[in-house]
Amino acid sequence: MIPLVLVIDDDVTLNRLMVGQLNRMGHAATGVHSWAAAQAYLQQHDPHLVLLDCQLPDARGRDILPQLVGDCPVIIITAYGSVKEAVGAMQAGAAEYLLKPVNLDELQLVIHKVLDAHSMKQEFLYLKEQVQKRKSFMIGQSPALKEVENMIDAVAPSMMTVLIQGESGVGKELVAREIHERSQVASRSFVALDCCTMQENLFESELFGHEKGAFTGADRQKKGLIESAEGGTLFLDEIGEITPAIQAKLLRILETGRFRRLGGTRDLSANVRVVAATNRDLLAMSQEGTFRADLFYRLNGFTIYVPPLRQRRDDIPALVKHFINNHDFSRRVNKHLSEEALAKLVAYPWPGNIRELKNMVERAIILSGDTARILPGHIMLSDGVVSTTAAKPASKGVSLDFEQIPTLDDLEKHYLHLLLDKFNGHRGKVARTLGISERNVYRLLKKYEFMEV
Ligand SMILES: Nc1ncnc2c1ncn2[C@@H]1O[C@H](COP(=O)(O)OP(=O)(O)OP(=O)(O)O)[C@@H](O)[C@H]1O
Structure with missing residues (x-):
């Protein structure tokens, strides 16, 4: 799309020069010499940019500016020595100002800058609106x-x-x-x-x-x-x-x-x-x-x-589908869960709730490799760790239960696992809780071959 530019300046020579330069830059520029002519143009066109002289024979720039700035960016052209006027125009919403005599290289630079900033702003407003309009991120119908x-x-x-x-x-x-x-x-x-x-x-x-x-x-x-x-x-x-x-x-x-x-x-x-x-x-x-x-x-x-996941197991299939669909890799290979795998998930008590489910789905996607179907064997539910703080919300401490007497490494590994779950894999928080550096947490993650590494 070729940007339409309107130049409103009663200085005939400068107006012609600017229009010529703008057309060479690939814009479709039109020059008018009065506010009356500009109004006639604006009734027929929606320019992407206006260059406006502060002193027109039939109007003053600062009176016209409010009528223009809502629709497109406006660059004010002002006589050398009237910087105060230019500042006033900027406060009233002008995007930039140029001092006379206008240097054509500077004109080119300023126009690029203003059009780029304007399109970024438009894009930002569009995205913001989309985000605000978006439907709930909460998955589940239970x-x-x-x-x-x-x-x-x-x-x-x-x-x-x-x-x-x-x-x-x-x-x-x-x-x-x-x-x-x-x-x-x-x-x-x-x-x-x-x-x-x-x-x-x-x-x-x-x-x-x-x-x-x-x-x-x-x-x-x-x-x-x-x-x-x-x-x-x-x-x-x-x-x-x-x-x-x-x-x-x-x-x-x-x-x-x-x-x-x-x-x-x-x-x-x-x-x-x-x-x-x-x-x-x-x-x-x-x-x-x-x-x-x-x-x-x-x-x-x-x-x-907010009830725990074990009290709303009906939501598990939709949540799993949501986590698979939001995973880049699984979208490419069209990953889906086998019925047996889903049954295994629905039967599990989920002490770490939806965060645990999300982590588990991500792990299963990796473990299933290039195959589209996620099978029960790809689902690794917490081995040996029976209870965590999550299952005992009122308790401030931590309890780790093991089927056999654990070694020091078992304790370290399971406690690390618990903290990773608690802090959603956030290594900084795990490090602060353990009182060690993030580098050391990383070392432990490698040592115990956690999938997050
Ligand atoms: N209904 C849901 N639909 C989709 N994702 C969900 C839903 N509930 C939770 N999640 C996801 O599960 C993870 C954990 O959720 P969240 O951080 O909100 O839990 P929390 O209760 O605040 O945890 P904590 O008590 O540890 O701070 C996040 O990744 C979140 O996006």
């Missing part, structure tokens, strides 16, 4: 999941705080994203913070931000995630892990909408919707005194419980 969907629909349009409860890997973060996507603030940011992976100070500065000099190394002011989520949704994952000091600050945000950056003396307002998730029993924790009861009641105003 009555239990439908109930969760109904709860999401009910609460999403309000700005109410929501608590999502459920075992690890059931899809709590997905539910939080759905609440955001179906809310009135869907076009604003969704900011997620995992409360269990950071030390208290780091976490505080990440969430609330800090002022310059708040602590050693704070050499400049930094905004926190609360400010990044301004007008949108702040998702606090693993809320049961936050310390009492942070619990108090979070309570203040929920009660008053106010907070301070670390080292700050000024209150700032937090205009965010808070959605929190946990696999712990917050009620029991608040009764034991490890989680503030007042914060629990604030969060608990609207709770969505």
Whole structure:
């Protein structure tokens, strides 16, 4: 498509020069010398770009600009010495400005830049719209999941705080994203913070931000995630892990909408919707005194419980199909599950829930090689590891059960397996939990020949 360009300039010579240059660049340019002539042109055409002289005989550029900028990018041409006018035009929405006398090389550069930026913006807006229009990412038709969907629909349009409860890997973060996507603030940011992976100070500065000099190394002011989520949704994952000091600050945000950056003396307002998730029993924790009861009641105003996969086995076939279809390699070889393999999956208790199912499907795809059919032999369910934290959400510790007395290597291997499942294969989080470097985690992955390596 050849871009249409309209040049509105009463300087006849400059106008002709610019039109000539634009046509040589492969555009279809038309020159007019007044606003009246431009209006006549605009009634018949939709140009992709307008070059507009600030001083026309029958109108001033800054009065016309608002009528043009909504439809296409506008480059202002202004007399040398009227930079102030050019700045005003930029503030009113002009894409760029050129000073007279116009240098034709510069004209070419600026036009390329403006058209490229405009097409990128159009593409971005298109993609954003597509993403917003997209249907739910939540797969499954079971009555239990439908109930969760109904709860999401009910609460999403309000700005109410929501608590999502459920075992690890059931899809709590997905539910939080759905609440955001179906809310009135869907076009604003969704900011997620995992409360269990950071030390208290780091976490505080990440969430609330800090002022310059708040602590050693704070050499400049930094905004926190609360400010990044301004007008949108702040998702606090693993809320049961936050310390009492942070619990108090979070309570203040929920009660008053106010907070301070670390080292700050000024209150700032937090205009965010808070959605929190946990696999712990917050009620029991608040009764034991490890989680503030007042914060629990604030969060608990609207709770969505996401049931474990073993209570909605009907969803397994659709989930497996979804994970296979979303795997590049399996799409190429048209992978599918044999009936026996599916039966094996449906019978399994899934202590690691949908995350475990997803990892298992990905492993089975690799193990089945070039054959299209995934057979029961390609499905490796956890061998020997009978229970994990996932099966005991209220417990803070970890239990590994073995059929025989394990060696040190068995313990290491199974604990690594458990952490990989818990953190969805995230090596950084595994390393932080084990207190070793990521390089060492990588070494262990190789040692035990995990498929993720
Ligand atoms: N209904 C679903 N449809 C499709 N994918 C799902 C569904 N539920 C969960 N998943 C996928 O399963 C994985 C785990 O989900 P998610 O991270 O939301 O679980 P979680 O409950 O937040 O886990 P954790 O407690 O460990 O933070 C993700 O890859 C997610 O996309």
